[in-house]
Amino acid sequence: MNLTEKVFWHDTLEMPTDAILNDLPQKADMVVIGAGIPGLAAAYQIAKRGVSVAVLEAETIGWGASSRNGGMALTGLKLEAGVVESRYGVELTRQLFEDSIASLTTVEQIVNQEQIDCGFNRTGHLLLANKPAHYESLQLEAEWFAKHFNYETRIIAKGDLHAEIGSDIYFGGLVDEVSAGLNPAQYVVGLAKAAERAGAMLHPHARLIQIEKISEGYKLKTQRGELVARQVLVTTGGYTGTATPQLQRRIIPIGSYIIATQPLPEDLAKQLIPHNRMVFDYRHFLNYFRLSADNRMIFGGRAAFYPETDSTIRTSADILRREMERVFPQLAGYEVEYAWGGTLDFAFDQMPHAGQLDGIYYTLGFAGHGVALGTHLGIRMADAILDGKVRELPYNAYEFPKAPLGLYNGKPWFLPLIGLWHRILDWMY
Numbered sequence: 001m002n003l004t005e006k007v008f009w010h011d012t013l014e015m016p017t018d019a020i021l022n023d024l025p026q027k028a029d030m031v032v033i034g035a036g037i038p039g040l041a042a043a044y045q046i047a048k049r050g051v052s053v054a055v056l057e058a059e060t061i062g063w064g065a066s067s068r069n070g071g072m073a074l075t076g077l078k079l080e081a082g083v084v085e086s087r088y089g090v091e092l093t094r095q096l097f098e099d100s101i102a103s104l105t106t107v108e109q110i111v112n113q114e115q116i117d118c119g120f121n122r123t124g125h126l127l128l129a130n131k132p133a134h135y136e137s138l139q140l141e142a143e144w145f146a147k148h149f150n151y152e153t154r155i156i157a158k159g160d161l162h163a164e165i166g167s168d169i170y171f172g173g174l175v176d177e178v179s180a181g182l183n184p185a186q187y188v189v190g191l192a193k194a195a196e197r198a199g200a201m202l203h204p205h206a207r208l209i210q211i212e213k214i215s216e217g218y219k220l221k222t223q224r225g226e227l228v229a230r231q232v233l234v235t236t237g238g239y240t241g242t243a244t245p246q247l248q249r250r251i252i253p254i255g256s257y258i259i260a261t262q263p264l265p266e267d268l269a270k271q272l273i274p275h276n277r278m279v280f281d282y283r284h285f286l287n288y289f290r291l292s293a294d295n296r297m298i299f300g301g302r303a304a305f306y307p308e309t310d311s312t313i314r315t316s317a318d319i320l321r322r323e324m325e326r327v328f329p330q331l332a333g334y335e336v337e338y339a340w341g342g343t344l345d346f347a348f349d350q351m352p353h354a355g356q357l358d359g360i361y362y363t364l365g366f367a368g369h370g371v372a373l374g375t376h377l378g379i380r381m382a383d384a385i386l387d388g389k390v391r392e393l394p395y396n397a398y399e400f401p402k403a404p405l406g407l408y409n410g411k412p413w414f415l416p417l418i419g420l421w422h423r424i425l426d427w428m429y
């Protein structure tokens with residue numbers, strides 16, 4: 001296997017390297033921690049509203065999940081509408097799902113206004129049933145959308161699936177035409193440039209180490225010196241660390257891994273995913289896959305639960321290759337050229353959260369749905385902070401829970417248990 005442990009998307013543009021580091025300002029009205037999609041979207045909006053904003057990034061701009069994900073800009077949340085409704089009622093569920101649909105418009109508008117060349121294309125998504133019971137759940141989901149907010153999705157029976165996917169292993173699917181695909185590295189770098197053009201100051205290699213409350217706001221100690229902020233917004237995703245311990249205790253960092261094949265012949269690519277959709281399956285240990293602009297199969301999954309290391313990437317590449325050939329036996333013999341991983345941010349309730357804790361604002365818990373929703377929530381959060389309306393956000397209407405029984409200090413000792421539990425759930429349901 002001619003494999004590089006490298007992010008395929010990073011080879012499609014020049015990623016920011018930050019050879020010359022800019023000086024940190026002494027103060028800013030707003031400081032955003034983390035230069036991923038939600039952080040940069042928030043900085044973009046804050047700067048557009050004429051408020052001074054600095055972004056502190058521990059590594060390089062767009063370094064985290066935001067440049068390494070599957071590039072699936074999706075409607076919906078991690079949890080099904082029915083589960084969300086059973087917890088929070090119809091009205092809040094409707095608001096959350098409408099917002100997730102609006103998030104696609106937000107991405108599209110930014111891409112068009114800022115001319116971000118990232119292959120944004122509304123090709124829709126296809127959610128696949130791994131078992132007959134999953135197909136029944138997909139039907140219920142489609143009915144829920146139609147009944148509660150007149151939203152059309154399309155159910156595909158097993159017998160008709162070949163029009164959507166060149167695989168025989170699934171039991172039906174659900175198509176949502178509103179979702180889109182994009183190249184995430186090109187998107188996040190484009191977002192960073194748009195934020196800078198609007199006036200945001202971006203500071204790579206400026207890891208936040210400590211926050212201290214002072215009379216003017218907050219004193220932020222970073223690896224490159226100190227600055228004072230009137231307000232702070234934390235968007236550190238699955239890499240949330242000890243600088244914000246109250247948030248770290250609420251986020252479980254979970255690894256997700258992707259492989260990319262060599263470019264496939266056009267006719268084979270068309271046979272595998274005829275409408276170029278963003279595809280994922282229904283399992284807890286899910287697979288997700290799509291084609292790149294040059295017809296590579298980009299195939300991801302939760303092959304290991306631990307955040308990425310060289311060894312988890314290598315092991316995951318083997319697991320994902322086997323999974324990919326199980327889904328598409330036609331791909332046997334094609335080279336896997338890239339393998340990489342990144343870390344997802346899961347809250348204990350698997351819901352996205354945006355609010356304020358000990359005076360610090362946050363948007364966290366995207367659970368693998370942060371490309372579109374992260375953009376939208378970044379913008380909404382920026383507006384809500386500036387307008388004093390954070391409490392009105394639907395993402396602030398439910399609790400941001402800590403681990404049950406307080407059994408978590410930010411070191412996810414229980415990840416193997418979650419992995420095992422998910423395998424049991426996939427076996428049972």
Ligand SMILES: Cc1cc2nc3c(=O)[nH]c(=O)nc-3n(C[C@H](O)[C@H](O)[C@H](O)COP(=O)(O)OP(=O)(O)OC[C@H]3O[C@@H](n4cnc5c(N)ncnc54)[C@H](O)[C@@H]3O)c2cc1C
Nearest residue numbers: 034036058064065066069070072208237342368369370371
């Ligand atoms: C392999 C993979 C596939 C995925 N696929 C999809 C997909 O197809 N569709 C989808 O919607 N979502 C997907 N996701 C999730 C999506 O990438 C994220 O939800 C989204 O990018 C939002 O990211 P974020 O900015 O919150 O986190 P990140 O992009 O990880 O950014 C957080 C940043 O914070 C920085 N940071 C951390 N601590 C500090 C500190 N103390 N000081 C300064 N900076 C700090 C980190 O260095 C990092 O750059 C995927 C994720 C992974 C890992």
